[in-house]
Amino acid sequence: MSNDHAAKKRFGQHFLHDPLVIERIVRSINPQPDDVVVEIGPGLGALTAPLLQRLERLHVVEIDRDVVPHLLAVCGEAPGLQLHLADALKFDYGSLAAAGAQLRLVGNLPYNISTPLLFHLLQFAPQVRDMHFMLQKEVVDRLTAAPDTDDYGRLTVTVAARAQADYLFGVGPGAFNPPPRVDSAVVRITPRPAPFVIDNLRCYDELVTTSFSQRRKTLANGLRKLLPAAEISALGIDPRVRGETLSPQQFALLANRCHALRS
Secondary structure (H helix, E strand, C coil): CCCCCCCCHHHCCCEECCHHHHHHHHHHHCCCCCCEEEEECCCCCCCHHHHHCCCCCEEEEECCHHHHHHHHHHCCCCCCEEEEECCCCCCCHHHHCCCCCCEEEEEECCHHHHHHHHHHHHCCHHHEEEEEEEEEHHHHHHHCCCCCCCCCCHHHHHHHCCEEEEEEEEECHHHEECCCCCCEEEEEEEECCCCCCCCCHHHHHHHHHHHHHCCCCEHHHHCCCCCCHHHHHHCCCCCCCEHHHCCHHHHHHHHHHHHHHHC
16 A cells, blocks of 8 residues: 555644664564553554564554554554554553553654653553653653753653653654654653652642743742742752752752642
């Protein structure tokens, strides 16, 4: 079947077609036959078909009904293909994690929903072994950024409390049809407990979100409704600095103090 299915702007579709990039992604994932793999946004099946060759079963979550005939044709009506016609942003991934089994999530994610989708997927972190995603390079840079750099922000710090993010390799626009106007990159996200103490994750998230909602404000100004400047100083953190200069561990110190004051 020809690869001429028109990509839909509203779904942010850019279909992967470069065989070398596809092979490199599959090699990075290294799927084993009995792994519980979920592909998000399989599209025309460029990644689906080679994954199915290595897996007994593959779950795919796809919102676009129009690609399904092409997807099934490319995969040869493989019995192991489990199709879920659903919105990836609302899908309950935990429902696919059988007793004791952990999910492996993969996909060439639509760039227009990648950040909210990552936040949604992090809700299922305890049931996920790892995630391998093709994303806009800018998003991968944010996921893996160091403190006090332009790319460092809410996404970096929120993910750091739940997972390790590793930049694997970059991918140029020519690997896709239609080519996006930006560079892409493949990232591996491995859920794990925070490498620092977090007393209350919800409090941590609230403090991080508040801090980065007004990046130009100092901690004393940005967090004044959550934590007095004197409390920030007592933790050995200068209340005159901006949130983007703090490490995730320092955010955890602030959040733990905030939680203690509320308790």
